[in-house]
Amino acid sequence: xxxxxxxxxxxxxxxxxxxxxxxxxxxxxxxxxxxxxxxxxxxxxxxxxxxxxxxxxxxxxxxxxxxxxxxxxxxxxxxxxxxxxxxxxxxxxxxxxxxxxxxxxxxxxxxxxxxxxxxxxxxxxxxxxxxxxxxxxxxxxxxxxxxxxxxxxxxxxxxxxxxxxxxxxxxxxxxxxxxxxxxxxxxxxxxxxxxxxxxxxxxxxxxxxxxxxxxxxxxxxxxxx
Ligand code: 4FV
Numbered sequence: 001x002x003x004x005x006x007x008x009x010x011x012x013x014x015x016x017x018x019x020x021x022x023x024x025x026x027x028x029x030x031x032x033x034x035x036x037x038x039x040x041x042x043x044x045x046x047x048x049x050x051x052x053x054x055x056x057x058x059x060x061x062x063x064x065x066x067x068x069x070x071x072x073x074x075x076x077x078x079x080x081x082x083x084x085x086x087x088x089x090x091x092x093x094x095x096x097x098x099x100x101x102x103x104x105x106x107x108x109x110x111x112x113x114x115x116x117x118x119x120x121x122x123x124x125x126x127x128x129x130x131x132x133x134x135x136x137x138x139x140x141x142x143x144x145x146x147x148x149x150x151x152x153x154x155x156x157x158x159x160x161x162x163x164x165x166x167x168x169x170x171x172x173x174x175x176x177x178x179x180x181x182x183x184x185x186x187x188x189x190x191x192x193x194x195x196x197x198x199x200x201x202x203x204x205x206x207x208x209x210x211x212x213x214x215x216x217x218x219x220x221x222x223x224x225x
């Protein structure tokens with residue numbers, strides 16, 4: 001998807017190795033933490049130099065600068081949708097134990113992809129790039145497909161089925177074979193609410209639920225008691 005989007009000119013992606021902008025003769029990008037402690041930290045100079053050389057003065061940069069770290073704001077579909085409206089994004093990827101604190105001053109937003117620790121910020125950056133760029137019109141082919149995403153309306157997605165009708169004794173729900181679009185819409189909405197109720201009750205608070213949803217949710221709660 002993203003490769004094709006780049007070929008179609010929908011997306012431009014470049015990677016900058018800030019070691020190329022390190023000042024020391026050995027091109028060091030990391031150093032020991034003041035105050036002691038295990039591991040190494042990313043130095044500010046190589047990253048500031050790289051930013052200035054590649055993107056120009058920070059204050060004149062038109063886009064959003066993102067810094068990937070476990071201390072960041074959890075990356076969500078809502079954030080992906082807001083970032084997809086930006087023309088330019090610059091993503092700073094951590095390494096070693098993390099960043100010298102002064103590097104954070106370059107960032108508009110600090111993002112985390114989850115409460116776990118990785119070896120580098122590159123994979124988190126790729127997660128953000130994928131989650132954001134698939135929302136660019138034209139990247140996913142007919143745009144409708146991401147409108148029915150999980151989280152598109154704050155709920156988990158309903159179950160999906162395709163051929164064959166029966167597999168290993170597992171049947172496709174009759175309602176999906178009925179051709180009755182209203183019945184299908186109601187079933188999908190109810191199953192979306194059921195899955196969210198069973199797996200991510202925390203999401204319901206933030207979801208904009210209609211009166212019809214509340215009734216469906218009551219049915220679900222009764223059925224799942
Ligand atoms: C991370 C995350 C993450 C921390 C130490 C890179 C690592 C190393 N980034 N969401 N989770 N980063 O684990 O964004 O520098």
